[in-house]
Amino acid sequence: MNTQEWSAGQPVRLDLDGLRGELAASPGAARLRSLDLGRVIEGDDALDELARAVAEFPRSCAGVVVLAAATPMTVADRDLQAEATEVLGRGFGVDWVTLGPPDGQVHADEATVAAACQAARGAGCVVTIGSGTITDIGKAAAGQGTPLVVVQTATSVNGYADPFSVLLHHGVKRTSPSRWPDTLLVDPAILCAAPAELNRAGVGDLVSMFTSTADWYLAGAVGADPSYDQAVARLSRRHGARLLALAASLAGGQDAEPGSSVMTSVGTGTAAEPLLGGSGGSSPPVSTGAEALPGGLVGSSPPVSSAAEALPWDPMGSSPWVSAGAEALSGGSGRSSPRASTAALGELARILTLSGIAMGVAGSTAPSSGMEHAISHLLEMTDTARGRHGSYHGTKVGVASIVAAATWAHVRRRIGEGALDRPARIPDPDQARDRISQAFTEIDASGAMAAECFADYARKLAVLAAGSDPLASLRKGWEGHNAALGEMLASPAELAAALGLAGLPVRFAALPDPVSDGEARWAVANCALLRNRFGVADLAMLLGCWEDDDVDEVLADAAVLAGQRSGHQR
């Protein structure tokens, strides 16, 4: 990787064709899945392109099904549902399907997914308008043969541009293969209208890159995950410095240079030609996957250069969603600067898109989902089981990333003290089964959650027990592995600082929907038991350094950092 090329000062661009070429030329190309995200439409007024994006698919004449949550969405005083229905209704039959309860809190559970599948049956095109959960449901509901257009409404998660859906099975969050969207539509005006807190959650979801890529590398090194690919790990981790720089800019609230915009990046060639002789009028930049993608950066406004470091995140300059969670957040500058805020959100959306693409081509969420996500998933399962809304996914992932980074520091310290010189302690399956059922008994007395988790965990144990020594490769070349890990990891202090500057909480107890110390400890201690994915907590268990004292030590380390932050932020 050319680190110069991906410095903190360089705005992120999206060039799907360039990416395809880069991945095709990488050493592991033969193993990678194809990047089948057809097209990204981004830029101001991209929503105006919705009808044309849908009309690109001849089958759309059979009728368009729009999937959305009940949350009313207002963008610059315009009602998004009314507008989308009107625009689409000029050319197609439109069936607007509201998923989930009236309060808009949709869960991707079996019943909701079944309702979406039923609604999408026979549709000529499925459109999702919503955040991560709606998108995941839409990807699951629109079969492979049905065109899918995804309208991203917030920078909340990295799951818009990948072929997976996080769905609930018996109350347990599971990532299931679904499909890529054919078209991803990102209109910064829509992003700006989302609750600032929801948008910031995307920063939390993305800081996972500092620990998840290390977990994935580790899983590859111990032979637990053959999908590990260096080029994809680097793609996932590539914009880490930029992400931290953007996060820091939120607190400063500085304006970008006048006239600068990263959101005016457009495609080339046919971009301005009507794709379908549609509504005409002022067309926003559009590009196709086969031609130029927004990375082409042709157009009247050049991308910002170093000025983008100072892009503010100004929630005060945007209209909130009309929803319960739409309170303004602290930390904004208070000045109205929608253009600059738009640019920051647009760039964050691009990093999220690239993160999704990394998972998609890897055929696994592993590039972005390590220990920190396992902790967050456990907390989410607890919330669901107890009927609580819980904090946003990315907000929890951010806090959990600090703990995962502290776990990495703990494990590397123990290895430095000789932990790799001892025989591996592979957990006994029967003890693991008991431990898992104990862990879940409080939130699910039926035992279904525990059974679901153990079924997955047992597969991981079987792989670890198959060879003579699961730590053999680490013992042999620890120095090299440690150096490689060091390039991916950030210190817990760095993560806490970035999250704090972005106005995000750094302690579980400080989450908008606070998690008690006991619950947080439960999730951290048991996160390795959730699923068949090897991460740093599994390594800690093999090394014999994931006992109660170790968990307490890691949590104490993380709390110290959080305490240091709390003097400045929260």
Ligand SMILES: [Zn+2]
């Ligand atoms: Zn996530």
